[in-house]
């Protein structure tokens with residue numbers, strides 16, 4: 144940004160901001176533009192219904208610079224990795240996911256009683272497949288592929304990352320978990336479905352669409368541009384969100400604040416009016432992803448998976464499970480979302496204490512950064 148523009152920008156909101164460095168260093172991507180456009184339409188509608196002044200636009204539908212202080216421009220770029228490396232990563236992940244879904248072996252009887260903090264955890268599911276899925280989930284929760292910089296007023300998305308997001312979160316996890324959970328108990332799954340003992344979200348066969356996931360990502364990015372604050376309320380205290388936030392470093396706290404803004408927009412936009420199906424998908428996405436990460440966690444009871452689930456293993460970002468639970472809590476503050484987050488925070492605190500007391504590190508140092 145030129146000095147003059149920087150000075151003028153404080154008075155004139157229409158001063159054109161700098162392009163993000165990614166726009167000059169990377170190649171533009173086109174394949175997922177239709178999905179990005181769909182998500183932008185959804186995000187804008189949810190923002191408008193919530194009386195938020197922000198508006199998201201695409202770099203390819205205009206002269207690529209935000210003209211208004213409330214306008215945020217989305218750039219869709221190709222990954223700096225080579226096409227061969229990108230394809231290899233996607234193929235490997237797809238292979239692992241399909242192997243997991245074909246695996247119908249049940250959970251060992253002894254496993255039901257093994258808690259998150261017990262030593263028996265090491266004997267459970269040391270499968271590399273689960274750990275790979277957990278690691279991929281963990282990587283994908285770096286929701287800022289390019290930082291949302293104030294001077295840029297833009298969001299940079301990397302197409303390859305979005306495709307990985309779709310691959311992992313679009314996988315049929317619920318079917319997989321149900322099958323492994325009920326393997327060895329003939330007729331039990333059918334009975335549980337018939338008697339309504341399973342949450343509907345587990346049995347409806349729906350997965351979260353990429354457009355719905357992307358809508359959450361866009362709202363999160365917009366959240367960084369707002370002054371939204373997570374103030375202490377009965378809900379945040381009862382759920383443990385207050386103590387979770389207190390424990391975080393500043394940049395992680397900022398990420399959780401942007402997540403909470405997402406939940407707050409969804410709370411204002413998703414109830415008390417008739418929704419079109421695409422809006423409904425976006426409104427349900429956080430709750431469904433929260434539930435999915437929870438049930439993947441039921442299977443992911445290895446030591447590595449436990450660290451990924453409870454500790455902040457991505458520099459600068461809070462744990463993904465905490466993030467989905469936070470959005471879910473702010474969107475729909477009820478006994479179930481409060482209880483789930485409280486349970487998570489308590490287990491996490493115990494795990495942190497355990498890793499301080501234990502001679503053997505609970506997580507490897509590479510993970511617990």
Ligand SMILES: [Zn+2]
Pocket residue numbers: 286287363364367398401
């Ligand atoms: Zn962020």
